[in-house]
Amino acid sequence: MANHWVVNKLMVKYVFMVALGVGMFTSSVHANQDPTAPLGWQAPVKKHTTSRTRLPQLQGILCDEQSRCTAILNNKVVSIGGRISGYTLSSIQDESVMLRRGSKQWRLEMFAENIKTH
Structure with missing residues (x-):
């Protein structure tokens, strides 16, 4: 019976670590997206533009x-x-x-x- 208890304890630790890892991965993926955006929607890529100062008149x-x-x-x-x-x-x-x-x-x-x- 004691052996069964050690196996269950190790199994619970393993399942907990896997769940924790999956939870961290999915939370980082969702943190980069707007939670109110439609599914599959991606923000447009911002273009870097250089501004020129016009020559004075x-x-x-x-x-x-x-x-x-x-x-x-x-x-x-x-x-x-x-x-x-x-x-x-x-x-x-x-x-x-x-x-x-x-x-x-x-x-x-x-x-x-x-x-x-x-």
Whole structure:
């Protein structure tokens, strides 16, 4: 009778461990799904998109009597060294400005068709 008790005890331990393992496996599978979603439904895969910051639009150049100039970019007055939309205004000439972002530079002239990358 004692032998039967040891066999039953081992059997209960084994069944418990198997049930615990199955329970952990199924709970991890279901945790990744929405419980309110229809059966078999999978969430759409998200696409990674990179966003580009648009080049500011040069709308005007203003200079005072001491030849201190500012530029109007995207309806904002910007001085040399000022930043707009992630770009830094590096220089202002009579009819154009230079913008810098990282190692790239752009020359914006008063007319949009004359944008040049340097």
